Amino acid sequence: MVLPIYSYGHEILRTVCEPLTPETIPAALISDMWDTLYGAAGCGLAAPQVGESVQLFLVDSKLLYNQMNPESRAVYFEDNIGIKAVFINAVITAYSERRWVSEEACLSIPGLQYGIERPWSITIEYRDEYFQPHKRTFSGITARMILHEFEHTNGVLYLDHLPQRKQKRIAGKLDRISRGRVKADYPMSFTNDSR
Template sequence: MILPILSYGHAILRQKCQPVTVDYPELNALIDNMWHTMYRANGCGLAASQIGKPITLFVVDSKPTFENYTAEERSRYFPQGDEGITETFINARITQRFEETWEDEEGCLSIPSLHRKVERPWSIEVEYTDRHFVKQHRMFSGITARMIQHEYDHTQGILYLDYLQPLTRKMLESKLRKISKGHISVNYPMRFRK
């Protein structure tokens, strides 16, 4: 089922999310719906809070990005041997952010039409539970690590806009107001603030 994505301005997007328990009602259906919703919106990641569920759950698929990149882009954005992931992250926790950082453009399905450069660590270590409730502890780098950090931030009530300089954010205020009121056209269902 395709679910509407909350637009910028919804209070849930600013909430710190609650842990997911193994008995969370209809968890598998929710995860399936998140994947369908993300793909319908042509996204590479989606957090449960973006569909109105303030729980520590997100999905990331960096494989299509790898497949669509040129060989030169692949070598720039993916470590050697990495072809991307398709993964569900439950109760994720970033346990280490490595020193090397890089800047790249980010966007968000909840903030359509806006993209800005954000500096993030190139590599991270993450502890999480997969959709089968198997505990994982993995290191991710490059564009995959960026996608994970972006979605993880959603579970903490943080948006990529929070990393921008105050002047840049000030210049975006009128566009953000339009987005929050639904004065924007997107090709996927959204819930705007009333």
């Protein structure tokens, strides 16, 4: 089932989410989040974006890999073909010193896209949808997607990485998004539905 995506301005997007246990893994939510992600033509989605304050997010960087030409793949993916994975109770244990800037966007902030500097690679410990533990290192665009979604579960948005002057310049655009004065090709939940 496709769920509405919460827009910028919703309090839950600034909430540090609660961990899950094997008994509380929301299987239906995970399925609905995949439906929502693909319905919105996205590549990553975190539980708070659909109104659930739990440490859960999805990433599908294989989609982007399949859409890229071979030259771009080499730059963004190095020796891998992307991932499709569920991350529960994730903890990032290492960040590379190498950093890079690339454009990011967010389904909760439609219509905006900015270059953000992030580490090239990360090491992350997490549980999958079966609560099996994993520790893996990811790089390039996959690491970027994971960081973006991981930060959602900690109440951080990618725009928080922009310089203060840039954040001030886009304040009006963000206000319009929070009031529902934006068009998206997917269902959204706005803080003020009196659009």
